[in-house]
Amino acid sequence: MDIKKELKDKQSFVEDVLKKYTIKEGKPKSIFESFNYSLFVGGKRIRPILLMESCKCVGGDTNEALPLMAAMEMIHTYSLIHDDLPCMDDDELRRGKPTNHTVYGEATALLAGDSLLNLAYETMLKGAKSSKDINRYVEAMNVIADSAGVKGMIAGQVMDMESEGKEPDGETLDFIHDNKTGAILRASVISGAVVGGATDDELKNLSEYARAIGLMFQVVDDILDVVSDEETLGKKVGMDSERNKMTYPYVYGLERSYEKVDELLNISLNSLSDFGSEADFLRELALYLAKRKN
Amino acid sequence: MDIKKELKDKQSFVEDVLKKYTIKEGKPKSIFESFNYSLFVGGKRIRPILLMESCKCVGGDTNEALPLMAAMEMIHTYSLIHDDLPCMDDDELRRGKPTNHTVYGEATALLAGDSLLNLAYETMLKGAKSSKDINRYVEAMNVIADSAGVKGMIAGQVMDMESEGKEPDGETLDFIHDNKTGAILRASVISGAVVGGATDDELKNLSEYARAIGLMFQVVDDILDVVSDEETLGKKVGMDSERNKMTYPYVYGLERSYEKVDELLNISLNSLSDFGSEADFLRELALYLAKRKN
Numbered sequence: 001m002d003i004k005k006e007l008k009d010k011q012s013f014v015e016d017v018l019k020k021y022t023i024k025e026g027k028p029k030s031i032f033e034s035f036n037y038s039l040f041v042g043g044k045r046i047r048p049i050l051l052m053e054s055c056k057c058v059g060g061d062t063n064e065a066l067p068l069m070a071a072m073e074m075i076h077t078y079s080l081i082h083d084d085l086p087c088m089d090d091d092e093l094r095r096g097k098p099t100n101h102t103v104y105g106e107a108t109a110l111l112a113g114d115s116l117l118n119l120a121y122e123t124m125l126k127g128a129k130s131s132k133d134i135n136r137y138v139e140a141m142n143v144i145a146d147s148a149g150v151k152g153m154i155a156g157q158v159m160d161m162e163s164e165g166k167e168p169d170g171e172t173l174d175f176i177h178d179n180k181t182g183a184i185l186r187a188s189v190i191s192g193a194v195v196g197g198a199t200d201d202e203l204k205n206l207s208e209y210a211r212a213i214g215l216m217f218q219v220v221d222d223i224l225d226v227v228s229d230e231e232t233l234g235k236k237v238g239m240d241s242e243r244n245k246m247t248y249p250y251v252y253g254l255e256r257s258y259e260k261v262d263e264l265l266n267i268s269l270n271s272l273s274d275f276g277s278e279a280d281f282l283r284e285l286a287l288y289l290a291k292r293k294n
Numbered sequence: 295m296d297i298k299k300e301l302k303d304k305q306s307f308v309e310d311v312l313k314k315y316t317i318k319e320g321k322p323k324s325i326f327e328s329f330n331y332s333l334f335v336g337g338k339r340i341r342p343i344l345l346m347e348s349c350k351c352v353g354g355d356t357n358e359a360l361p362l363m364a365a366m367e368m369i370h371t372y373s374l375i376h377d378d379l380p381c382m383d384d385d386e387l388r389r390g391k392p393t394n395h396t397v398y399g400e401a402t403a404l405l406a407g408d409s410l411l412n413l414a415y416e417t418m419l420k421g422a423k424s425s426k427d428i429n430r431y432v433e434a435m436n437v438i439a440d441s442a443g444v445k446g447m448i449a450g451q452v453m454d455m456e457s458e459g460k461e462p463d464g465e466t467l468d469f470i471h472d473n474k475t476g477a478i479l480r481a482s483v484i485s486g487a488v489v490g491g492a493t494d495d496e497l498k499n500l501s502e503y504a505r506a507i508g509l510m511f512q513v514v515d516d517i518l519d520v521v522s523d524e525e526t527l528g529k530k531v532g533m534d535s536e537r538n539k540m541t542y543p544y545v546y547g548l549e550r551s552y553e554k555v556d557e558l559l560n561i562s563l564n565s566l567s568d569f570g571s572e573a574d575f576l577r578e579l580a581l582y583l584a585k586r587k588n
Contacts, residue, residue: 031452087400106381118443121415125436142419149412158325
């Protein structure tokens, strides 16, 4: 499998899904321009791709998953817009482009984030109304909602913020990783499996996969902030250490971080051993995410 | 009917509903303290009360409506927290108490707002899962979601912001009123009716009621900013004119504003003429909201 080509095709498929479910125009113009700017500024689209592939993997109908996929990327994008705001990380560059508030101003960026979070639910609810199994659909939405909230992503963001400048602490690091990035990556895989009608065993295995690659994704992120350069990464590097962020290299060093990536890669591959070729893409994706350079 | 006593009882009932559905504690402490601070700092609880009464009015089971009521107040509170932020209205006082960012700082306040918006959906989705009629429930959620988003409340907020300092303009004023406050007030009534199993006629009449009192509520708000004082209102007065906000008195003058309130009160009462005593509270509430002093 040419994973780079596969990924590119799937990314372009996700772009089309997002175009279908976003609201392109409305009044006042500025807010629609602003949130669509961030939604279409690029990105790996890993979350919707995970959701779709997890749904496929259990023999589900991926048409059912489309609104969930769009919603997941909207939630991810809203979190980035708010994370970049001056009162948060105050970043000017994201995915190689100016951040939302740099282009549209703080107030509009704040509301663009709010718009995307709400639009995620508007989109999923319309998906639920037209779905073949509304109970299953609501269950998948519930997985996503819980992951994005104060017991998931937001808890991780707050802890990340509050741990800046603190002494290295493995427990805090685990909490941040589990929640800040891990929660919605896991939810992508699990909601895809739920809407696809996974059996309990399939759900258990995919949850294990999700947990491993969610954490792996973040450890790689932490490593790249140390070893990459701005052009490759599309954002400033060295920011974590400048802010004394609680990262894997900060707590355990770079060598142990690389080992951790390998361990997590093995766990993610092992968790898929009950699946056949239908899980090939998820396997290749784990490998790719372990080795990624940006 | 002693409307003040009735309202007080219902407000206290809503407090209990909120206590039931909020997440009181978690890690990190700060974020749970922050969003619960704003959720329980007071407020008229008009939106959940409208939702409950509308549900009752069509003979619905109000137990079904409880998670929707909590969610509606969470959405309202999130919008206030974000509205008060320095990059928006930069308000220090709300409901007579320091605003969220004044107490917890900007970053936490931003995330407290995000938490509440997401928690609204977490709460409703759990309501949907245990509801007696999930299709009806999802429909009610859909009404709420659409009203809170970029085609509703957020569009109104942006227009409100962008119209500051502009010449009086009735069309812009209507847009702001319809969306900024009107949208979620209307959605409260309509979602209550939907989850209560309203007939088409009941829904039509209640929608008319909702439209009239939603607009009336905002015109009264505009008037109070001109004629009230800080102690009565629990926030600074005269801020709209200081910011050259597009308000009803600014566009049409104070006398015409009072007339408009009377017109809307009549429309709201007429729209309930097909209902019997089950709509008495909604009638009294319209009267009360027309005459309110804060």
